Amino acid sequence: MSEPLQPVIVGAGPAGIRATERLVRAGLRPIVLDEGQRAGGQIYRRPLIDDGRSYRSRYGSEAGKAQSLHQAFEALLPQIDYRPETLVWNISAPERGNQLDVLSSGVHRQIDFSQLILCTGATDRVLPFSGWTTPGVYTLGASQTTLKAQGCTVGDRVVFMGSGPLLYLVAWQYMKAGARVEAVLDTAPFTSKRHLLSLAVHAPRIVALGLFYGLQLQLAGVKIRYAVRPQAVLGKSQVEGLRFRRRALTGDLVETIRCDALAYGFALRPETQLADLAGCRFRFDERDRTWLPERDAFGRTSRRDVYVAGDGSGIAGADAAEISGELAAAALLQDIGHEAADATRLVATREAILRQRDILERAFPFPDDWFETVPDETTLCRCEEITIAEGRRAIASGSITEINRLKALSRVGMGRCQGRMCSAAATELLSGACATSAGEVGRLRAQAPVKPIPLGFGTDVETEVRT
Numbered sequence: 001m002s003e004p005l006q007p008v009i010v011g012a013g014p015a016g017i018r019a020t021e022r023l024v025r026a027g028l029r030p031i032v033l034d035e036g037q038r039a040g041g042q043i044y045r046r047p048l049i050d051d052g053r054s055y056r057s058r059y060g061s062e063a064g065k066a067q068s069l070h071q072a073f074e075a076l077l078p079q080i081d082y083r084p085e086t087l088v089w090n091i092s093a094p095e096r097g098n099q100l101d102v103l104s105s106g107v108h109r110q111i112d113f114s115q116l117i118l119c120t121g122a123t124d125r126v127l128p129f130s131g132w133t134t135p136g137v138y139t140l141g142a143s144q145t146t147l148k149a150q151g152c153t154v155g156d157r158v159v160f161m162g163s164g165p166l167l168y169l170v171a172w173q174y175m176k177a178g179a180r181v182e183a184v185l186d187t188a189p190f191t192s193k194r195h196l197l198s199l200a201v202h203a204p205r206i207v208a209l210g211l212f213y214g215l216q217l218q219l220a221g222v223k224i225r226y227a228v229r230p231q232a233v234l235g236k237s238q239v240e241g242l243r244f245r246r247r248a249l250t251g252d253l254v255e256t257i258r259c260d261a262l263a264y265g266f267a268l269r270p271e272t273q274l275a276d277l278a279g280c281r282f283r284f285d286e287r288d289r290t291w292l293p294e295r296d297a298f299g300r301t302s303r304r305d306v307y308v309a310g311d312g313s314g315i316a317g318a319d320a321a322e323i324s325g326e327l328a329a330a331a332l333l334q335d336i337g338h339e340a341a342d343a344t345r346l347v348a349t350r351e352a353i354l355r356q357r358d359i360l361e362r363a364f365p366f367p368d369d370w371f372e373t374v375p376d377e378t379t380l381c382r383c384e385e386i387t388i389a390e391g392r393r394a395i396a397s398g399s400i401t402e403i404n405r406l407k408a409l410s411r412v413g414m415g416r417c418q419g420r421m422c423s424a425a426a427t428e429l430l431s432g433a434c435a436t437s438a439g440e441v442g443r444l445r446a447q448a449p450v451k452p453i454p455l456g457f458g459t460d461v462e463t464e465v466r467t
């Protein structure tokens with residue numbers, strides 16, 4: 001007699017919702033584990049209690065998509081086992097069986113799964129600069145979450161800095177919410193935006209929206225600067241301004257802008273720690289500048305019964321995440337004997353989106369010369385309070401060429417965040433010191449717990465098995 005199926009989906013963003021929908025249509029009842037309070041993920045995040053704002057005011061041009069996903073998931077609730085505010089912090093190694101360690105309402109639970117779809121999403125990629133740990137400095141994602149979920153802004157006079165489409169979107173959202181946007185500081189050169197001309201042929205709506213956001217910001221008097229490198233955050237106990245350098249036709253210029261908050265980021269970084277703990281094989285992705293779990297076109301990984309979808313399998317945006325969630329669920333169903341007639345169409349649609357994403361990356365390039373302009377005394381690892389100078393000394397004294405060796409000798413990445421915040425910066429620092437690519441210095445191995453959990457949490461333990 002075969003064991004009963006207990007598929008588990010981790011994450012309830014666009015990928016997780018569409019994967020759930022597909023499994024339910026096939027007659028399965030999945031467990032959906034969501035770290036958030038309500039389904040929607042980061043991009044379509046909802047407040048815990050509706051605050052009277054319309055979908056249009058909260059999500060702008062994406063209001064229709066957000067509402068469709070939220071309504072689809074609400075309709076699924078009677079047919080699934082949905083567990084919000086549940087942190088999955090470990091996955092058993094393949095030889096130890098199919099089991100998750102989760103923390104929910106202060107209770108540690110171990111959940112067996114027959115199949116697992118990881119829709120873990122992404123987080124901001126951040127790089128250090130002088131003053132980046134000053135109170136009032138936020139990531140772009142955090143500033144957007146504050147607006148969507150709490151209905152407030154991170155400051156009254158905000159500067160936005162970094163690279164990527166999210167930079168202009170969040171600045172525009174803040175302007176519409178009534179905050180004074182002092183400046184948008186793009187670290188990419190203006191000449192890189194020429195790539196948007198080729199993107200307009202394939203995705204005119206994306207380019208039109210970007211132009212609309214930029215034009216509205218400029219009409220509102222927002223300063224937009226290109227080829228920016230920050231020099232220092234002004235203020236000790238709170239952000240009071242930012243001094244930065246930018247390239248101009250007449251040479252480098254230094255400017256100072258007063259503000260009470262700074263939001264910054266350099267596109268997104270996939271959350272892949274759970275796939276790593278599950279024992280999945282990884283490959284280096286040049287576009288995302290990170291290691292991703294190996295997967296086929298459907299999302300199957302090297303570990304049988306583990307699938308990946310959404311930005312956790314590679315940054316491609318919300319539309320591609322929905323498709324990849326459907327594909328991962330289709331792969332799961334195929335593997336247990338179901339058909340997936342529309343799989344070829346879904347793969348082709350996602351591939352078209354990925355090609356568009358490639359163009360976007362060229363329009364908003366990563367600042368690979370970043371550490372040439374950052375002072376040595378700048379903090380590299382916040383958790384362990386390691387400076388860039390200490391990282392460089394460890395690299396030189398230990399002849400380090402591999403990221404885990406750097407961790408062992410310097411403690412970079414050993415803190416509470418387990419390298420989630422500093423690993424990208426440490427990789428860039430090490431690859432620059434070795435005059436090699438980011439892929440050649442290896443990847444920081446994931447360690448449980450993947451996110452901080454309270455000490456003493458394991459007093460109550462419950463084990464759920466397939467029944």
